[in-house]
Amino acid sequence: SLPDECEDKIRSLAHKMKHSGQTERCEICGLHISYGNVRRHIQVVHNGVRKFACNICGKSFSQSNNLKTHLRMHTDEINTTGQPSSTEDVPQFNCHTCGKSFTRLRFLKRHQILHFTPEERIAYEQEMSQKRQEENAARGKGRKILICPTCGKTSKYVTQHQEHLRSHTGEKPFKCPHCDRHFRYYNQMKVHIRLHTGERPYKCNSCDAAFRVNAHLRLHVLTHTGEKPHKCLACGKAFRAKCNLVSHMRLHTGEKPYHCRLCPEKFTNVRVMWDHYKKTHFKDQDLRTPVEIKNKLAEMLDADLT
Numbered sequence: 146s147l148p149d150e151c152e153d154k155i156r157s158l159a160h161k162m163k164h165s166g167q168t169e170r171c172e173i174c175g176l177h178i179s180y181g182n183v184r185r186h187i188q189v190v191h192n193g194v195r196k197f198a199c200n201i202c203g204k205s206f207s208q209s210n211n212l213k214t215h216l217r218m219h220t221d222e223i224n225t226t227g228q229p230s231s232t233e234d235v236p237q238f239n240c241h242t243c244g245k246s247f248t249r250l251r252f253l254k255r256h257q258i259l260h261f262t263p264e265e266r267i268a269y270e271q272e273m274s275q276k277r278q279e280e281n282a283a284r285g286k287g288r289k290i291l292i293c294p295t296c297g298k299t300s301k302y303v304t305q306h307q308e309h310l311r312s313h314t315g316e317k318p319f320k321c322p323h324c325d326r327h328f329r330y331y332n333q334m335k336v337h338i339r340l341h342t343g344e345r346p347y348k349c350n351s352c353d354a355a356f357r358v359n360a361h362l363r364l365h366v367l368t369h370t371g372e373k374p375h376k377c378l379a380c381g382k383a384f385r386a387k388c389n390l391v392s393h394m395r396l397h398t399g400e401k402p403y404h405c406r407l408c409p410e411k412f413t414n415v416r417v418m419w420d421h422y423k424k425t426h427f428k429d430q431d432l433r434t435p436v437e438i439k440n441k442l443a444e445m446l447d448a449d450l451t
Contacts, residue, residue: 191231241344265338272331275304406442 180309197212238253239246242260247253261269278448290307291301295313299305308330311317317327319334323341328334336358339345345355356362364386367373373383375390379397384390390413395401401411403418407426412418416442419435422442432438 241346262322264320268319268331272304278303405444
């Protein structure tokens with residue numbers, strides 16, 4: 146037991162630990178030091194060496210891993226001007242609208258709600274409410290499996306089930322606040338809105354390139370590494386993107402899944418199909434993008450091609 150005078154003098158955990166025989170490990174040399182004396186040990190033995198400093202609060206560490214662990218404690222906005230003295234940069238997630246930076250992506254997403262239009266906020270809150278209901282239901286026993294009455298596909302979650310049903314009904318409940326486009330899924334609308342706002346939140350760490358979709362960033366990163374992970378088993382040719390391998394394989398199989406809506410022509414590649422429309426059917430019109438061609442076709446055929 147502790148001496149009475151110590152109990153009376155101070156009841157702090159640190160003081161009690163000095164009498165308990167417990168130790169702390171020096172992060173520089175690994176030596177176990179009596180509790181509370183590690184700081185003094187570092188000053189005396191290691192000349193106070195702590196070269197990795199937190200640019201947020203100033204606390205310093207002898208190893209970069211300890212700094213990284215410490216940085217996770219800072220869940221608020223990070224200093225956008227100061228740079229950490231460690232060999233690793235603090236990951237920064239920047240708001241495209243106002244420029245604020247955050248240590249974690251989820252904090253950035255929470256902040257971006259402030260910039261939503263009323264329509265976007267309503268759609269987002271509905272989606273989050275549904276997800277919370279599903280999470281609560283998932284914690285309970287005997288979760289109900291939802292079955293599609295059209296094709297028999299099973300789903301565990303209500304949102305997942307509802308999204309699947311739209312593939313049969315054609316329902317597109319999410320409308321872009323900037324134009325007349327409607328979308329089957331909320332995330333589709335969110336990506337589309339970036340065409341209007343110019344937002345490109347996914348930035349390459351190796352160059353100045355930025356992208357609207359994370360998948361496009363992942364593909365772009367391979368241009369820096371030179372990696373081509375998708376290899377053709379027939380001829381050995383390799384590709385950065387799986388979609389390019391799939392398109393290439395059609396040269397071996399002869400498959401032509403893309404067909405022109407205005408003539409019998411068929412194509413192995415969707416880009417070749419769009420070029421066909423521009424050069425053959427719309428050569429006198431200034432239609433530059435697939436979206437413009439789709440809209441023109443929808444107008445001509447009186448059909449929804451989205």
